[in-house]
Amino acid sequence: MQITLPNYSITFGALPNISHKGKVLIITNPKIAGLHLQFLLSKIQANEVYCLSLQDGETYKNMQSIELILESAFNHRLDRNSLMIAFGGGVIGDIVGFASGIFMRGIDFIQIPTTLLAQVDSSVGGKTGINNQFGKNLVGLFHQPKAVYIDTHFLKTLPKREFNAGIAEIIKMAICFDKDFFTSLKTTNWEDSKNLLECIYKVVSIKAQVVREDETEKGIRAALNYGHTFGHIIEAQSGYGHYLHGEAVSIGIVMANTLALRLNLITQQQYQEILQILKQNNLPTTYKIKDITTFYQAFFLDKKSINNKLKFVLPKGIGDFIFKEDTSKDLLMQILKEFQE
Amino acid sequence: MQITLPNYSITFGALPNISHKGKVLIITNPKIAGLHLQFLLSKIQANEVYCLSLQDGETYKNMQSIELILESAFNHRLDRNSLMIAFGGGVIGDIVGFASGIFMRGIDFIQIPTTLLAQVDSSVGGKTGINNQFGKNLVGLFHQPKAVYIDTHFLKTLPKREFNAGIAEIIKMAICFDKDFFTSLKTTNWEDSKNLLECIYKVVSIKAQVVREDETEKGIRAALNYGHTFGHIIEAQSGYGHYLHGEAVSIGIVMANTLALRLNLITQQQYQEILQILKQNNLPTTYKIKDITTFYQAFFLDKKSINNKLKFVLPKGIGDFIFKEDTSKDLLMQILKEFQE
Structure with missing residues (x-):
């Protein structure tokens, strides 16, 4: 292949x-x-x-x-x-x-x-x-x-924990780009090497299509950062190495979804469905933010943040996404408060 | 312009x-x-x-x-x-x-x-x-x-010494690409701002044409390194800052020309003509190599050296150049000996 x-x-x-x-x-x-x-x-x-x-x-x-x-x-x-x-x-x-x-x-x-x-x-x-x-x-x-x-x-x-961290990126791709694929992930047998290879092939196919369209991330490629805007901050603040990258992305997905839920981009049921599949693969879904102001300020160091305007990738139902650029500080602080220590 | x-x-x-x-x-x-x-x-x-x-x-x-x-x-x-x-x-x-x-x-x-x-x-x-x-x-x-x-x-x-170092790169371009331009440089009045600007424009035009043809130096662009293969080693061995880059290039041109002369690519008269214009602009043209073996080995660190094959840019008369890839170690050591301390 x-x-x-x-x-x-x-x-x-x-x-x-x-x-x-x-x-x-x-x-x-x-x-x-x-x-x-x-x-x-x-x-x-x-x-x-x-x-x-x-x-x-x-x-x-x-x-x-x-x-x-x-x-x-x-x-x-x-x-x-x-x-x-x-x-x-x-x-x-x-x-x-x-x-x-x-x-x-x-x-x-x-x-x-x-x-x-x-x-x-x-x-x-x-x-x-x-x-x-x-x-x-x-x-x-x-x-x-x-x-x-x-x-x-x-x-x-590969240790099981690292394997699971990889599944987080697979789930991310399914949520943004392919509803059927997301559904299939609920029953994927990761031990089955044929099933595994098909799954990897599917994800890479999606990614390759995105990269073909937008190699240097001027547009659609930024969608691949779903969960990463939050996740990168979690990795930095908890000290690199504490969470595996995929684990931080898993938490980041939950945070992004909390925002998406508030903006009525996903339903409570979809929120739960995504939470469920992350848990099912032993991925972390909770995080205690020590200082929400520091966390908020860290958004502005993200490469997607241009001219001090924040840009979030949020799911639009399951299988689609939007770029959200006008999120108010007020709303963001409310979301972060839900994860406050 | x-x-x-x-x-x-x-x-x-x-x-x-x-x-x-x-x-x-x-x-x-x-x-x-x-x-x-x-x-x-x-x-x-x-x-x-x-x-x-x-x-x-x-x-x-x-x-x-x-x-x-x-x-x-x-x-x-x-x-x-x-x-x-x-x-x-x-x-x-x-x-x-x-x-x-x-x-x-x-x-x-x-x-x-x-x-x-x-x-x-x-x-x-x-x-x-x-x-x-x-x-x-x-x-x-x-x-x-x-x-x-x-x-x-x-x-x-700009201090006069630095100005002259810039002239070395101008002379380099003329030797490789344009005989008439080289001749005109003999009488260029560097104090005359119109004359100076025309001269800069001419050199940049040549360089732009070369870069247009070969942006990432897969071919012709390497010609711009005439004098640099030797010059870079001189800069490294004498300690960065001892010679200005253009001064090292001036010496490098003389060394490359010594090789070109031996290979009958230029005449004794052309060798002298180039030497003369470098001296006329107060550029250094002599160098004492401490250890010719070390100097020889340094050639292999040059970016133009591929698969341990050396590649020199040498003038072919004045206004043209060739890439020389089969220079024997023996010949090179003879050339370096002429500059031995």
Whole structure:
């Protein structure tokens, strides 16, 4: 199975052989290296292959990791014809996309995502970036991979909690874009590898369509941030690493839905239906905000906030969404109060 | 006068008013701020205007300066609709281009170059980047400015040494692309502002044509690196800041010409003619290499070196050039020996 984007393809199924005329630098983390590096190496044919293992986790998604990748690339004398391979979850994918985008003003990279979240979301679409003290993904660039390989074999070693965090992004896509898909998720058997692969394929198809229409997020692509405007703040305020990204998105979905419910964009029943499916997949749905004023101010650091105007992605029933740009401070503070500690 | 590139224009003459619906962050250095910031501010109409002054010089063209710009941008709550203005020489232009390219995955920036070198070369074409311990401009990206304003008024306060360094890039362009232009440079009166502006316009026209054909340097654009392959190593080995960039390029031209002469690409007379015009403009033309093996190895860090194959831009007579990819180590070491300490 394959999905084609303007400049590259996303291939589903067993990892194929990767042949490259030039040097290859694989960037991974200690856990994935231990479990799967030998397998990956057996698939690569290249002049020289190097491997860099970085500390895992959102806290390491920073400029220091970028500098480590660049240093390794220079030490191994990579050139403009070299290839980087991101072999890991979303963090590895985002930092390798960024580092390969600025090494000698940009070289090719390949995404081989090893988490459900990275397979359904972050490995596709060319968004790269790092976090800083001001928030998530605030520094980075659009750099499309040369190829994405999605092999569910890697998910067999994924801890259940991380697997569930990936389901949050799947649910997000269904709510915004496809009601039938959302309904089917209620009975999806995640243990069934055929069912799982179909589900990943479905989500990536939706995402690819969105990215095709709007690669650099001037319009519709911003819909993919449903749940993220709240979620990013939760991640920053609770300290990166406390919640997995997908878990913060799950809470963010509930917060966005609280606003959507108040604005009569969804019914109480739809609100409950979404809450139910998140819970069913052991995703967190509650959060205690310590200081709602600080939380409110953090909205303005979001990349979607332009000229101090906030922009929320909200569900319109299930299977559709709207961009809401005129939410009053008053209303937002009321919503945040519902989550106050 | 104006030159149009696919996504922006280069405007020559008195700086026009700059109006922007959003926040503006000017990045400059203390000297330019002292001399010209009030003038620039009088030309800007925007919601909010902020200014960041960075230490001047090649030694500050590093990741720390990028982080300072990003920090300032976040502190002032810039968003995707904001604008950065690079107000200074090539260093300011290159780091602002880079920082604006990765802030929130890329926002607009304007180049207002205040040195001759930046006006004729670095402000046009979208190359951005920083230096690191491995060499010059090795980290960066292609990020085209939204506009370039070339106003020779700023050159009146430029020290003579820096002015001459700019002439080196003008001479470089003439040697590679235009024999008549090269001949005219022998009698150019740099004090005459009409003569000066015509000369800048001529060089930028040539560069714009090259960039139009090959924005991301897959082919002909690499010709602009004539003198730079040697020059970058000289800058790195002598410590950034010892030579001005244009001065290192001047020496680099002489070194490249020594190789070109040996390969019968230029005559002894042409070699002397070029040497003469560099000297006439008080540019350095000699250099003592401490260790030729180290110098030789540094070639392989050049961005133009692919798969360990060196690539030199060499003049073919005056007004034309070739890419030379099969230069033997033996020959190169002989050339370097001529510059040995």
